[in-house]
Amino acid sequence: MRKTIVDSQCKDELRNKLCLVCEECWKKNGYRKTSVKEICDLADVAIGTFYSFFNKKEDLFVETIIRIQERLDYQFFELTLSKEPTLNGYTKAIKMLYREYDKIPFLYEVNTPDFIALIKKIDSEIIKKLHVDSVNFFRKAIRKANLVLKVEEDFAIGTLSALLSTIQSKDVLDKSYDHIKLFDFMLDNLINSLFDNTTVIKR
Structure with a gap:
């Protein structure tokens, strides 16, 4: 034994x-x-x-990306948001997520020939498992942080998703200014337009 x-x-x-x-x-x-x-x-x-x-190289790549997604989920919800379930904690969690994406480019460079070559060798059911449902992810995060919305929830989620997608332009942005500082500035100035700096009263 x-x-x-x-x-x-x-x-x-x-x-x-x-x-x-x-x-x-x-x-x-x-x-x-x-x-x-x-x-x-x-x-x-x-x-x-x-x-x-x-069985093949692609199986390792699939398991690797699943592990990365699980790690990011844990960092976002358990290490950041659970410790500070507030608007400030939510903002910190999104900044953490952006920085992790910055370190792992293949998470967002999904339209490159390299990533497409991998997808072509993966079963369609596995591709579904790899797909990150960003809408439900952010919906869950809003509940976890007890946030009060100032706008429609889908609009808030769409706005944050669009902001995170600026990571795809980081090389262009870095020619003028540090893209991480730009992201933090935009998020800090945008977040209070989407949410009240208060929390839902739990009953």
Whole structure:
């Protein structure tokens, strides 16, 4: 029984290591230029071990992005919003999300040839699982932070989604000014137009 637990922990650690290396390679080289051999070499894992976990390279990339989404969800709701369920906490959580997207470009560069090449090799049901429902995400966040809306909820969510999408223009923005400072400035000046700086009274 003890050996089974140790083996299970070891497998989980190896799987996690492969996903972490995959994430770094994906950021640096993209999906198409990243090989199974490169991932295994960097993770110090035998290729045979890799194929005991994944049938093909794409399976690792899918698991990696799912893990990233789960990590962002945890950071947004549990590490930030749960500790400060207010408008200020909500603003901090969105800033955190923007910074994470800035570090992981393939999360928003979904129309590039590299990302499309990956999608073509993934089952349609898995693609649905990868799709992030941003409307429900922000709806949940509004409830979690007990926010009072000044505008229609869908309008507020659409506005915030549009603001986050400016990450796609960061290279252009950086030619004039730091894009993160610009995002923070826009969010700080916009947020009070969408929500009251109060909270819902819980009954």
